[in-house]
Amino acid sequence: MAVDERxxxxxxxxxxxxxxxxxxxxxxxxxxxxxxxxxxxxxGTSAGSIVAALLVAGYDxxxxxxxxxxxxxxxxxxxxxxxxxxxxxxxxxFRLRGAAPGRYFLEWMAKQLAASPLAKxxxxxxxxxxxxxxxxxxxRDELPDISDAKYERAKYRLHVIGSDITxxxxxxxxxxxxxYTDASGKPFDKDSFPLVxxxxxxxxxxxxxxxxVLHRQGRPVYVVDGGxxxxxxxxxxDSPNPKRPTWGFRLHxxxxxxxxxxxxKIPRPLWEVPLLKAMFSAATEAWDREQxxxxxxxxxxxxxxHQISTTDFGLTRADADSLYAWGVNAAHDFFTAPDxxxxxxxxxxxxxxxxxxxxxxxxxxxxVTVPG
Numbered sequence: 220m221a222v223d224e225r226x227x228x229x230x231x232x233x234x235x236x237x238x239x240x241x242x243x244x245x246x247x248x249x250x251x252x253x254x255x256x257x258x259x260x261x262x263g264t265s266a267g268s269i270v271a272a273l274l275v276a277g278y279d280x281x282x283x284x285x286x287x288x289x290x291x292x293x294x295x296x297x298x299x300x301x302x303x304x305x306x307x308x309x310x311x312x313f314r315l316r317g318a319a320p321g322r323y324f325l326e327w328m329a330k331q332l333a334a335s336p337l338a339k340x341x342x343x344x345x346x347x348x349x350x351x352x353x354x355x356x357x358x359r360d361e362l363p364d365i366s367d368a369k370y371e372r373a374k375y376r377l378h379v380i381g382s383d384i385t386x387x388x389x390x391x392x393x394x395x396x397x398x399y400t401d402a403s404g405k406p407f408d409k410d411s412f413p414l415v416x417x418x419x420x421x422x423x424x425x426x427x428x429x430x431x432v433l434h435r436q437g438r439p440v441y442v443v444d445g446g447x448x449x450x451x452x453x454x455x456x457d458s459p460n461p462k463r464p465t466w467g468f469r470l471h472x473x474x475x476x477x478x479x480x481x482x483x484k485i486p487r488p489l490w491e492v493p494l495l496k497a498m499f500s501a502a503t504e505a506w507d508r509e510q511x512x513x514x515x516x517x518x519x520x521x522x523x524x525h526q527i528s529t530t531d532f533g534l535t536r537a538d539a540d541s542l543y544a545w546g547v548n549a550a551h552d553f554f555t556a557p558d559x560x561x562x563x564x565x566x567x568x569x570x571x572x573x574x575x576x577x578x579x580x581x582x583x584x585x586x587v588t589v590p591g
Contacts, residue, residue, distance in 0.1 A: 224463045224566060226256035230274070231453040232267030233469040234446035236424070236529030239266030240287040240539050241522045244546025245468050246270075247280035249520075252554035253563060259353075259463065262378040262455045264445040266529075267468070268421040269328065272414050275351050275377045277336030286331055288539040292532040296427065297323040316441070317429035321419060324428075329415045348393040348417075349410035351376045375409075380445030380452050381420040386435065389448040391455070392417040399433040399440070407433075421445040427530065453519065464566055467519040468550075517558075522549040 228249070232242050249255045263271035273283050298319045333344045341350055352374050359370055372378070372394050381390040393409035400406050420431045423443045430441035445452075453467040523545055527538055553559060 226254050227259050227463045228253070228255045228257075229260040229456050229463060229465040230258050230271070231261075231451065231455065231465065231467045232263035232270045233451040233467070234263075234265030234267050234421075234444065234529075235470040235524070236266050237292050237531050237534045238470050238524045238527055238529060238542055239270050240284065241470060241524060241542040241546035242267070242270045242468050243280050243284040243287060244543040244548075245520050245522060245550035246274065246283065246546075248547050248550030248554060249466065250280060252551055253559075260373075260376055260378075260456050260465075262380070262452055263421070264380040264450050264452060265422045265424070267451075268379040268418045268445065271377060271379070272328075272418050273331060273335070276332050276338065276346060276414070277340070278331075284543055288536060288543070290327065292534050294323045295319070295321075295327075296532050297321070317423070317426060319428050321423065321428045324422065325415060325419055328418055329413075332415055346414045347411050348375055348377070348414065351414070352410075377414065378452075378455055379417040379421045380449050381417075381423075381431075381442045382445055382447040383433075383435075383440050383442050384425075384430070384447070385438075385440035389445070390420070390442060391452075392420065399435050402432075402434060404434070404437065424530065462566075464562065465518060468522065469519055470522050470524050472524055518562075520550045520553045522546050 230246075230249075232239075235241075258274050261271040261275050263269070270283060270287075273286065278286070296319050329345070332338060332346050335346070337350060338344065338346055343350065353376055356373055362370060365373075372391075375393055378394070379392040381392060382388075383390050393412055396407040396409050396412055398406075416431075420442045421444065422428070423430055425443045425447065428443075430443045432439050433442055434440065451467060451469050453465065456465045524542060525545070527534070527542065531538070554563075
């Protein structure tokens with residue numbers, strides 16, 4: 220039975236720390252202005268993985284906004300007594316390889332997933348990757364033109380990016396889980412792996428959160444924020460014959476996406492922390508910026524976040540509301556642009572017609588989604 224693709228889409232969400240609430244506003248605009256009723260395949264890095272996991276678990280834009288606006292971000296930095304500069308420094312130097320163990324985040328994220336529409340539908344308190352398998356994927360023998368690896372990746376609706384800094388490898392979860400083991404040497408099973416653990420890997424901002432420890436070939440490896448190697452993995456769902464649009468959602472500082480390259484000051488004295496932050500930011504942005512300059516900008520909603528920083532754990536409710544509004548406005552402008560209307564209509568969506576920009580439409584539809 221054919222699947223009606225007119226109101227379905229795939230989504231990819233960039234990392235961005237506490238600024239991720241802006242994605243909820245963008246999702247709301249996508250649902251309203253582009254007619255999206257179902258998100259099929261989802262991927263994300265760091266904060267983007269949080270939003271993607273909540274979306275795949277059945278939350279809508281309103282639900283995600285409430286969860287992220289009500290979150291106590293100051294508790295995410297669970298450094299213990301003395302705060303970051305005392306307890307955090309002690310943890311980083313002597314105990315955890317990071318200022319905060321991230322236990323509060325795990326508890327918070329697990330609670331949200333346990334209360335999700337999908338968990339209630341399945342009667343489960345913990346969601347695993349088996350719970351987010353595609354239910355509409357054609358049988359393997361009906362897709363002879365794709366590789367086994369692509370078909371295996373297409374089975375899962377959620378993909379999360381992590382960075383194995385020990386071996387210098389980007390990890391795509393759940394795809395790469397069988398290459399790793401637990402401390403006893405038992406390989407991880409994709410289907411039984413909890414979503415919350417995958418998200419915890421992806422949001423492990425270096426130096427702030429302790430890395431997640433896996434094992435490979437009998438030795439421990441350390442997994443940190445996926446943004447270190449790919450902060451915006453929009454390429455995950457590329458296909459020469461897309462059946463539905465894939466949209467990327469990314470964040471940028473300032474007011475205009477065309478403001479140019481960022482300038483990061485590295486002062487003296489006390490240069491160490493700014494230098495580390497600049498190195499991390501450069502690593503997260505360089506490869507993905509190259510991708511943005513080629514084919515993906517035409518299918519990417521870029522959201523301004525102005526003065527709010529990635530690790531602003533003192534985020535106020537007013538800041539959260541502003542981020543949400545910026546997401547709504549940026550996505551509304553994107554989805555109501557004439558070329559995007561034409562792009563949507565090319566997938567069978569009938570919206571208010573407007574003039575089109577054929578060159579950009581062709582560029583946008585060149586690579587979009589996994590098979591089926």
